[in-house]
Amino acid sequence: MFVSYKWLQDYVDLSGMTATTLSDKITKSGIEVEGVEKKSEGLKGVVIGHVLEREQHPNADKLNKCLVDVGGESPVQIICGAPNVDKGQKVAVATVGAVLPGNFKIKKAKLRGEESNGMICSLQELGIESRLIAKDYATGIFVFPNDVEVGQDALSVLGLDDEVLELGLTPNRSDCLSMLGVAYEVGAILGREVKWPEITKEASAEKATDFIQVKVEASEDNPLYVAKVIKDVKIAPSPLWMQTRLMAAGIRPHNNVVDITNYILLEYGQPLHAFDYDRLGSKELVIRKAHAAEKITTLDDVERELASDHLVITNGTEPVAIAGVMGGANSEVQDDTTTVIIEAAYFAGTVVRKASKDHALRSESSARFEKGVDPNRVREAGERAAQLISQYAGGTVLEGSVEVDTLTIEPAVISITLEKINKLLGTSMTVSEVESIFTRLQFGVSVDNETFTVTVPTRRGDITIEADLVEEAARMYGYDNIPTTLPTGTVTPGHLTDYQQKRRKARRTLEGAGLYQAITYSLTSKNKATQYALDVRESVALAMPMSEERSQLRLSIVPQLLEVVKYNNARQLDSLALYEIGSVFLKQDGEQLPEEREHVAGAITGLWESNPWQGEKKSVDFYVAKGVLEALFDTLGLTEQIDYRQSEKEGMHPGRTAEVLLNGDVIGFVGQVHPTVQKELDLKETYVFELSFKAMAEAAVAPIQYSAIPRFPSITRDIALVVDATTVAGDIQKIIAEAGGKLLKEVSIFDLYEGERMEPGKKSLAYSLKYFDPERTLTDEDVTKAHEKVLAAVKEKAGAELRG
């Protein structure tokens, strides 16, 4: 809402307040003033001039040579290019020495050999936006009414000696979508009265009801409809002061009748509509829900198809307006209109909202209806409009109005105790402090033993419950005056859940291992959404995405991390170690919401270790990635429950990928990105993993139980085994661990040999086995017994021979 500082003074005394100090006070009390625009910023030396003579420039077709009286001793010659300049006009003249917006200084000049002492200005040249300039002057200079005084400051005539406050209104404060509403707010802040416009009625012999009948067939959506009739109207431009006020508020002037309806919209917050009575095609207005597929051509010359939940004004047969949104072209006020019907109505917000949304027509009117207008101003707004039309368009207002009224207006009456206010705010206001706040707001208030009974004016439809009154009290009392305390009361233990603690531990471990946390988008393309998914399903799609690239919810994180790797690689950042913990989204049959499963994923590429001056470097390989996972499982106490299984997965290197199993269930994978994919994405050798963190965090973990530090020495035996080349180390390890019995405490591989010294199809694996008994010193015999069982088992189960 744009509020002219000068206009506001019609309703509330602003003496002692500059626009800036007023803005600060308004902001502090709850409505943010987003800016104060000084209309005359960058403007100087523009006066009203009278074009005494105009003739064609002798040397230029498109230029005019004008003699203009600018109130000086003698008229001056000005060359003007505007097509509409003519003798006898009153115009705005930027005299020599004047400054126009953009620091454009007016100097004496010669144009094609003719002297020019100034410039005749269009409104654009005076800094007014083109969209706000009446059509007649859109492409030329502005012509003033004849009664303006020559030599006068043109800026004040145009209302540019004003400042405009831009209010950022929250949806609850639609009461301030009107000058009167703002006046009440300012009046409350300053403790000053609000003056209403005076409405004078002249008696007329003819009655409105003789001209028109109104029938409302949808009274729930339209509980109040008032029609005023004004005849013998002469359509012309509205008075200049009205035009300038409309422009300051951001509305383009049209003609006197339309301008007056807009003026009232700004003054009262009540949207009005004017019909040309003679073009209506009937003597009745019927307000009803539209028929499905019914059509109307609106004022903007667009034919629109209506739906049965749109409210329309009809002439009994066809629609003449979409209620609260836009009038129809068929009944539009035009230059030859003589009889006008002014509609002042109360339309329900929902029905207006529906139509304005469906037709993508958001107007000053629809915005106000949607948020709710003050039902008590409807009639008065209509009366005031009728009066202004008779005043400025020369019409006669017919006696009375035609009304359909099923509206029950009951102002909210809310009781609240002083204690409640102070308890909710933590303040210690007194009865009289609170009472004075309600009085300043011009709410009805009575006090009985510290209980306030407040009658809220209908203009403040946002106030319906106690809490709303508490807010009014708080903002008028001032938030700076509210004390600072901390909640007392029940003591609650603060903590993270077990799951949250595990997540933090997982992060620490991954970061300790050298990985940086990335956060990527959950929304991705259809193609990427399902790549590398652990659980392949159709992705969840947005109904109306902003782009294909962000149209689906991801089922995996790896594709997003590969994007990050690609981005960094493209910037010469080759060694990367990244992880992300975040949700993936799985569509569920028969469920409204997808399952959100937290995953942990990582991408590692480039050098893992690098210490160049010592000549050491090591590239990332499968075992680096696996080592990171082992550390993670160890941190979470899952090592014993985890298995790896060679596996093939789309997009992954078929020989360098493992499924990760938790208690036999696949929970993810680790491995190298398939070389083809690497090439497509322009990546170097990159290793990735993705696991269901949810599964990991939910797996049962035994509590930590101390086991005694061994007091007796251990005995280590190493064995080198020859096995088939296809045998996997993990299997041998398992066989050894099982066969070794209680005494075997540790098995670790220390050599793998697949070289030419081996028989074809064979390889050698060497293990170190550590035996000990917590109760006694082991003898060689004990160990040999256990060790032989191991050898027998590997031979029997894996065909392994001791390497000679």
Place this chain on the structure above:
Amino acid sequence: MQERLQELQAEALQKVAEASELKELNDIRVAYLGKKGPITEVLRGMGKLSAEERPKMGALVNVVREEIASKIEEKQQVLEEAAVHAKLAVEKIDVTLPGRPVNKGNHHPLTRVIEEVEDLFIGMGYTVAEGPEVETDFYNFEALNLPKSHPARDMQDSFYITEETLMRTHTSPVQARTMEKHKGQGPVKIICPGKVYRRDNDDATHSHQFMQIEGLVIDENISMSDLKGTLEVFAKQVFGKEREIRLRPSFFPFTEPSVEIDISCKICGGKGCSVCKGTGWIEVLGGGIVHPNVLEMAGFDSKKYSGFAFGIGVERIAMLKYGVDDIRHFYTNDVRFLTQFNRHES
């Protein structure tokens, strides 16, 4: 015989003094003091002496032996020390060369902010509540006093999936779900961090995905002054002890009264600068007293209970705290950005 001994002693001591290596010294020891050495030979020749002279000579032999042995010992220590020194001199390295790099990673700056805030509130008795990122219209809007027709819905253009489900536009639905679980029984003290989504084009100050932390306290006797105090603790912890806060009236459908909370500008200390647009204050939070409709919808008796709620934009905090000038940095994951947040900051 005596003379011979003295000669040997002088000779041996001379050699000891001249020895420059441990091996040489050992040779001297073997040569003079060994079983085949000259002194042993002298001892053997003692048989020819008289019974009176024998003990005298024996004593003299011992004195000579001990003298030589002790000098060897002394010299040995000197040579050993020298050998150690020589070895250490050879082992000298250039300590200014860089150390062996240790791999280290770290949190994303947004996680850093979230954990700092979580820990602060956990210390004040809060628990951390989480919820789904895809929400029902009910929890995202209706349970928060935003019925379908509410005009404030325009304020948050959302990503709908179906008519009834959408990407949550704030973490407030977690508050609604938590309240519901409490079945009308206070107290509730939670903070809810998480990702949220709005229909915004990504640019320097907008992101279609971003993070929020919301807080909610419900108990008997919770007041606006408690919110003010709590957020003052927050401001001082996160932005520094010197910070002050200011409340301005505002509007949110789920709180009444509603406030916006400004924090005094850290850059200029409140005098006014470009970061705070000359006001000395920076808008960081929104909050207020929980709307009685929200309490009632979740099963709390609004006559008995009251509460406050607040919401913080995590990116906004990180941007202010670390001077980040483009919100997209948080989601691009350029490692030159990520690696800037891996150290402690007091």
